Amino acid sequence: MIDRRLVSHVNWAFLGCALLLMGLGVLNLYSASALRVEGGLALDPYYRKQLIWGGIGLCVMLATMLFDYRHLKSLAWPFFILSVLLLACVPFFGKTIYGAQRWIGFGFFNLQPSEIAKISVLLLGAKLLAKISDKLDWLVLFKVMLVGIVPAVLIVKQPDLGSGLTVILLLGGMVIYKGVETKILKGILIVGPLLLPFSWFFLHGYQKQRILTFLNPGRDPLGAGYHIIQSQIAIGSGGFWGKGFLEGTQSQLSFLPEKHTDFAFAVFGEEWGFVGALLLLVLFCMFLYQIVLTSQEAKDQFGSLLCAGVFFYFFLQILINMGMVLGLMPVVGIPLPFISYGGSASVVNFCLIGLVANVSMRRFVFKK
Amino acid sequence: MSQIDNETFQGLPGNPVLLSILVVFLFCFFGLRLWYLQIYRGDYFDRKSRDNRIRRNALYAPRGLLRDTNNVLLAENKPSYALSLVREDCPDIEKTLAQVAAWVQIPLEQLRKDYVRGKKRVKPFANQILVPNISFAQVAIIESHALDWPGLKILVRPRRSYPQGPLMSHILGYVAQANEEELNKDSNLALGDNVGKIGLEYTLEGKLRGIKGLNESEVDAAGRTLNEKVLAPSVAGEDLTLSVDFELQKVITQALRPHAGAVVVLNPDTGKVLALVSEPTYDNNSFVDGISVLHWKALLNNSRHPLQNRSIQSAYPPGSIFKLVMAACGLAYGAVTPDEKIFCPGSYKLGNRVFRCWKRTGHGWVDLKRALVESCDVYFYRLGETLGIETISTFARSCGFGRPTGIALPHERGGLIPDSTWKWKRYGRPWQKGETLNVSIGQGSVLVTPLQMAVYIGALLNGGRILQPSLLKDAPVFSRGDLPFDAAIRERITAAMEATVEGRHGTARRLRMKGCRIGGKTGTAQAVNLQEKYENKDTEEIPYRLRDHAWMASFGIRGKQRYVVVTMIEHGGHGGSAAGPVVRAVYEHLFGRESK
Numbered sequence: 032m033i034d035r036r037l038v039s040h041v042n043w044a045f046l047g048c049a050l051l052l053m054g055l056g057v058l059n060l061y062s063a064s065a066l067r068v069e070g071g072l073a074l075d076p077y078y079r080k081q082l083i084w085g086g087i088g089l090c091v092m093l094a095t096m097l098f099d100y101r102h103l104k105s106l107a108w109p110f111f112i113l114s115v116l117l118l119a120c121v122p123f124f125g126k127t128i129y130g131a132q133r134w135i136g137f138g139f140f141n142l143q144p145s146e147i148a149k150i151s152v153l154l155l156g157a158k159l160l161a162k163i164s165d166k167l168d169w170l171v172l173f174k175v176m177l178v179g180i181v182p183a184v185l186i187v188k189q190p191d192l193g194s195g196l197t198v199i200l201l202l203g204g205m206v207i208y209k210g211v212e213t214k215i216l217k218g219i220l221i222v223g224p225l226l227l228p229f230s231w232f233f234l235h236g237y238q239k240q241r242i243l244t245f246l247n248p249g250r251d252p253l254g255a256g257y258h259i260i261q262s263q264i265a266i267g268s269g270g271f272w273g274k275g276f277l278e279g280t281q282s283q284l285s286f287l288p289e290k291h292t293d294f295a296f297a298v299f300g301e302e303w304g305f306v307g308a309l310l311l312l313v314l315f316c317m318f319l320y321q322i323v324l325t326s327q328e329a330k331d332q333f334g335s336l337l338c339a340g341v342f343f344y345f346f347l348q349i350l351i352n353m354g355m356v357l358g359l360m361p362v363v364g365i366p367l368p369f370i371s372y373g374g375s376a377s378v379v380n381f382c383l384i385g386l387v388a389n390v391s392m393r394r395f396v397f398k399k
Numbered sequence: 400m401s402q403i404d405n406e407t408f409q410g411l412p413g414n415p416v417l418l419s420i421l422v423v424f425l426f427c428f429f430g431l432r433l434w435y436l437q438i439y440r441g442d443y444f445d446r447k448s449r450d451n452r453i454r455r456n457a458l459y460a461p462r463g464l465l466r467d468t469n470n471v472l473l474a475e476n477k478p479s480y481a482l483s484l485v486r487e488d489c490p491d492i493e494k495t496l497a498q499v500a501a502w503v504q505i506p507l508e509q510l511r512k513d514y515v516r517g518k519k520r521v522k523p524f525a526n527q528i529l530v531p532n533i534s535f536a537q538v539a540i541i542e543s544h545a546l547d548w549p550g551l552k553i554l555v556r557p558r559r560s561y562p563q564g565p566l567m568s569h570i571l572g573y574v575a576q577a578n579e580e581e582l583n584k585d586s587n588l589a590l591g592d593n594v595g596k597i598g599l600e601y602t603l604e605g606k607l608r609g610i611k612g613l614n615e616s617e618v619d620a621a622g623r624t625l626n627e628k629v630l631a632p633s634v635a636g637e638d639l640t641l642s643v644d645f646e647l648q649k650v651i652t653q654a655l656r657p658h659a660g661a662v663v664v665l666n667p668d669t670g671k672v673l674a675l676v677s678e679p680t681y682d683n684n685s686f687v688d689g690i691s692v693l694h695w696k697a698l699l700n701n702s703r704h705p706l707q708n709r710s711i712q713s714a715y716p717p718g719s720i721f722k723l724v725m726a727a728c729g730l731a732y733g734a735v736t737p738d739e740k741i742f743c744p745g746s747y748k749l750g751n752r753v754f755r756c757w758k759r760t761g762h763g764w765v766d767l768k769r770a771l772v773e774s775c776d777v778y779f780y781r782l783g784e785t786l787g788i789e790t791i792s793t794f795a796r797s798c799g800f801g802r803p804t805g806i807a808l809p810h811e812r813g814g815l816i817p818d819s820t821w822k823w824k825r826y827g828r829p830w831q832k833g834e835t836l837n838v839s840i841g842q843g844s845v846l847v848t849p850l851q852m853a854v855y856i857g858a859l860l861n862g863g864r865i866l867q868p869s870l871l872k873d874a875p876v877f878s879r880g881d882l883p884f885d886a887a888i889r890e891r892i893t894a895a896m897e898a899t900v901e902g903r904h905g906t907a908r909r910l911r912m913k914g915c916r917i918g919g920k921t922g923t924a925q926a927v928n929l930q931e932k933y934e935n936k937d938t939e940e941i942p943y944r945l946r947d948h949a950w951m952a953s954f955g956i957r958g959k960q961r962y963v964v965v966t967m968i969e970h971g972g973h974g975g976s977a978a979g980p981v982v983r984a985v986y987e988h989l990f991g992r993e994s995k
Contacts, residue, residue, distance in 0.1 A: 066619075067619065067625060207417065208417055208418065261451075263436060263444065264444050264447045264448050264451065265448070266433070266436050266437060266444070267436040267437055267440055267441055267443065267444025267445070267447070267448075268441070268444040268445040268447065268448035268449075269437050269441075270437055270438070270441040270442075270445060271437065271438060271441065280448055280451070280452050280617075281448055281451065283619075284451070284452050284617070284618070284619035284620055284625075285619050285620035286448075286451050286452070286619075286620045300433070300436075300437065304437060305433055305434065305437040305438055305441075308433050308437065309430060309433060312425075312426060312429055312430060312433070313426070315425070316422050316423075316425060316426045319418075319421075319422045319425070320419070320422050322418075323418040323419055323422060326418065339418065342418055342421075346421060346422075346425065349425065350425060353429050354429075357429065357432045357433070357436065358436075359428075359432060
């Protein structure tokens, strides 16, 4: 099924970036799992688990590269319906962890339907948008956005505001990439910010709390403001060169909360300093830029839109997570791809990388 | 590939630049932020992270020990437990305070007030002492709940203890928690520290306190300590040995009880204080942990004033023992010669007023020695009238009266030597000649402390040096001046004092002891001007408040042992009969029982 010519067209720079990021992520998790105790360091096995999940992810990635991505067009609807059904099941069969019902247990692992939903929205969005030749008008825009709104509402109800918003923004990004009528764009740009304050009334108490705390972390330094303050201290105290691998006091002495998941980047910034953090940022930008390039080179609109979707998928997560860790955004539970620990996230990430690589290696199929 | 919908290539979807712009934006946005956090404010956050994990705590310095001249321990340190709070580690301070209040049974209001007041004195991440002293049982309860209450910590600190209790309270004083004012004055003091409040603990604070050390430890977010390092060891306070003899102190206290009064025993040649007793007394241990309001009020309102150190803080009319000064003054100014005789008919007339001698029948012809030995008032009335108040007051002041002796104890009073200037200032009236006569026999406005009198007697014996009395064994002898009269006069007076003990008519006959030279002078000072109805009554028949103060100033010499003993018994009645037995008990102890 795969011929040699396709292999020669694999975008190695892109895959290299991804693998490097994953490697740094595991290395960082090794340190983030370390706790300083009397007489040395104690390690949690997070880095090892992440390595295993990375391996599974790589297999999934290879699998997604094997077939022509255009087959996915026909799978887009059934996949979307399945994911909406799964989301609908969550309130009945879901597991509650940290007070939120986001997971469905399958014995040996917990499936997070919102992750599936992101991929399905991405696929269906790309499929629908590819069919449209003109810029989008109001009606079409509404139809397309409905694809995102249905799962997003279900996700927000779990409650998982971060993922719900990601789904909407992901689709929104693809729509804008595709192009909408100028007046609509203007309308969104004007009305959006005006509507934003009203969203306040739809937020949960803890969400309001987080936003208030973000605006003024000092108002509760040991409670809600603790994450923001400690994370900035960790990053800031890294200085230019960082404290060194396994030397991060903020993380090892547990001052930094969620250090192996949402705040893993803070551990990295503390130990590797400005140099390391900037290098990681550069690596992320190169990774994203490779996706951008692929979207430009894709042989068809579906492929191009697929890449744009994947681009926004990663871009939004990086933006939100780093923004949170660096104290520029309220605390939202969104992980940093490759750096934060997360099993299903790793698999999904590599699955999407596989898609982009798929588009990339088949970019010449029709251009001969 | 047949199923694939082979759409024709429609060119790129719009906005090819959009995504690239987003990438560049991402880089610039976070790159700048990283620069801001890590470079621009890197030092600030570095300090913050250090504050997070590095805790600096004081290492308490043990306070210097105090011992008596025979090495009997008078003040020591015992471990005590204090409950402290690191507020940065405590998630809910209000709840924690409520729990602490329940554990140690103090009102929450009080605890909260103390916490708020103390907060500003404690650096971030440092221990703030909530309860300075908790019992071992409370320690056990709190320790067992330690994990549920992050931020709470039990500190072990040295606590002052006075094994001899009330017997030494007036000399040692006590330490207690430093108050607002003391904390403001001394930056080395931290909240919850004890500081000398009175007595030697107060005056020797600088030597006794020592220097606190500094301990650095690394803690994790739960406040667990991982590594500890001593940055500066604490320096213990200086151990000091007093000149006071505790055994003697004990003997005197027993002899003095149940009277209220004071006894001073001095070495005349060095000014060292061997005993300084004031009765009634109090237990200084009860102040160390903070005295209860009830207990404090009881001490304050006690009509016998146990907090008053009568040996230095109470000034009394000296009565006849002031004649020891008057005699010297008369001889020094040549107002009388030693052999000049004056006739005492039992009273002395000044204008219309009649001043009576204590002996109504009169002493007949008396010379200076007899006047002292039998304490003839008329002799001294005449002498006083001749000398005049200005001469007397100047002379008495240069003998060390009217000003504090300079002993290292706080709140010492200087007594009072009146003169016409003082009278004007105080009452706005001129000095009356009759008052001079009263002063001449140690009555009227003249006031001296027992310690002043002891220093004066010491000067008579040691070659005329007015020594600053000292409580420390190793302190150098410090002379504050010389008596304003020569050795011949001093010898006449001490001889008269010996005759007062040895002579048949001496008022201090009961001090007579074999094998040693003892001199004395009694004094019976009117506390108030007695009304006619109490005249010629026995002491027991007069209400306590109105009874005379009993004085006895004395010295005892045996071989190289030389002592001055001054006793003052408040409302004790007659000097010889009330104060005499106490002084005798002192000499019996000092010279041994066999000298009886």
